[in-house]
Amino acid sequence: MFDKLSENNEERNSLQIMAKNLNTVFMISTMDNEYIIKIIQGLVSEVKIGPFVMPSYEFKLTASKDEWNKFLKAIPIPGSHDLIALLRRKVLKIDGNLHPLMSHLLYFKLLLASLRPTEES
Amino acid sequence: MKIKMEPIIGHYGNFDIDGINHRIYWEEAGEGIPLVCLHTAGSDGRQYRALLNDKKILKNFRVIVYDMPWHGKSSPPQGSKVGHYQLSTKSYVSQILSFIDGLELIKPVVMGCSIGGRVILHLASDHKEKFRALIGLQSAGHLDPYYDIDWLHRQDVHGGEICGAIAYGLMAPTSPKEERFETMWHYMQGGPGIFKGDLFFYKFDGDIGDKVKQIDNSKCPIYLLTGEYDYSATPEETKILADNIGVDMVKMKNVGHFPMSENPKEFLKYLYPVLNKII
Numbered sequence: 001m002f003d004k005l006s007e008n009n010e011e012r013n014s015l016q017i018m019a020k021n022l023n024t025v026f027m028i029s030t031m032d033n034e035y036i037i038k039i040i041q042g043l044v045s046e047v048k049i050g051p052f053v054m055p056s057y058e059f060k061l062t063a064s065k066d067e068w069n070k071f072l073k074a075i076p077i078p079g080s081h082d083l084i085a086l087l088r089r090k091v092l093k094i095d096g097n098l099h100p101l102m103s104h105l106l107y108f109k110l111l112l113a114s115l116r117p118t119e120e121s
Numbered sequence: 122m123k124i125k126m127e128p129i130i131g132h133y134g135n136f137d138i139d140g141i142n143h144r145i146y147w148e149e150a151g152e153g154i155p156l157v158c159l160h161t162a163g164s165d166g167r168q169y170r171a172l173l174n175d176k177k178i179l180k181n182f183r184v185i186v187y188d189m190p191w192h193g194k195s196s197p198p199q200g201s202k203v204g205h206y207q208l209s210t211k212s213y214v215s216q217i218l219s220f221i222d223g224l225e226l227i228k229p230v231v232m233g234c235s236i237g238g239r240v241i242l243h244l245a246s247d248h249k250e251k252f253r254a255l256i257g258l259q260s261a262g263h264l265d266p267y268y269d270i271d272w273l274h275r276q277d278v279h280g281g282e283i284c285g286a287i288a289y290g291l292m293a294p295t296s297p298k299e300e301r302f303e304t305m306w307h308y309m310q311g312g313p314g315i316f317k318g319d320l321f322f323y324k325f326d327g328d329i330g331d332k333v334k335q336i337d338n339s340k341c342p343i344y345l346l347t348g349e350y351d352y353s354a355t356p357e358e359t360k361i362l363a364d365n366i367g368v369d370m371v372k373m374k375n376v377g378h379f380p381m382s383e384n385p386k387e388f389l390k391y392l393y394p395v396l397n398k399i400i
């Protein structure tokens with residue numbers, strides 16, 4: 001699911017300009033699986049797929065696989081179209097040091113949205 | 122290339138709000154019934170650019186959109202300090218009434234979105250005799266905080282970036298990209314702490330509570346329209362409000378929290394029938 005973030009993608013790469021000072025490691029949990037995503041200077045440099053024994057990361061986004069699947073639809077339904085929409089419905093939990101996320105919130109929203117299928121794909 | 126002029130005229134004016142002089146900017150276009158439009162928290166009157174350019178509406182309505190104090194081209198009042206702005210119900214209602222009285226508008230229609238959609242409930246409750254009709258976009262009587270709004274004003278987070286990111290998510294993915302970008306851009310241009318200061322009204326002070334029972338739709342018609350992609354004031358929240366007042370609500374497809382700005386073409390389809398009832 002989120003392992004595709006490490007694939008070369010023009011739209012995703014274009015986001016770097018919004019986060020060129022960002023270096024962080026964060027986790028996405030689908031409850032049945034975990035992904036650790038490393039970002040260096042605004043580019044995804046590595047995605048590791050769990051399970052992990054002693055994972056180290058700055059912040060974590062946790063939602064069920066079903067909720068992430070709805071979020072990643074080409075045109076998500078209302079309430080599934082944005083990270084904060086998931087938070088509002090209490091189906092997403094965000095914890096850890098939130099500064100990297102909140103200081104680059106649009107970047108992270110667009111980074112995850114870049115996994116949505118486009119007309120070309 | 123010759124400049125294609127828009128019919129919008131901008132003005133600056135000075136008047137007192139709660140005994141304090143303010144320099145306020147507003148734009149207007151059209152002739153007829155005054156239609157005063159209230160922008161959302163942390164943004165400004167540019168959100169109504171489509172209405173101010175819509176020939177059909179301008180034929181029957183004098184559309185007037187002011188920037189709230191501290192927003193857009195309106196100045197903060199003299200003696201203001203950064204970080205001290207907080208919108209209260211009393212000050213919000215006062216600024217609207219002072220603007221309307223200052224322009225000598227007789228029985229205007231007021232349409233507000235989000236915080237504007239909330240304040241029209243206070244106008245309906247306490248000042249219904251002053252209005253021909255009230256239109257609430259994205260209206261809800263109450264909102265529980267669902268994210269920590271302190272992130273909107275921190276010296277280690279760029280205010281424009283975070284406010285823009287919050288606004289971006291409130292729009293429908295189906296709204297045109299260009300309009301979504303412009304709507305977000307308005308948020309990116311807000312002053313430090315202003316969006317957060319407006320949300321004090323939206324999330325705390327402006328809760329309509331039991332005052333909703335004082336709203337009498339027969340004295341001043343109320344129309345409620347809410348975009349389906351809004352997760353702040355959801356259609357479900359508007360429905361609860363509408364049931365409490367005893368009016369219908371319209372759920373607008375393919376729009377989110379900023380209908381007039383993020384997808385004006387779609388929004389106008391819903392607004393025309395409301396305005397036709399008011400004429």
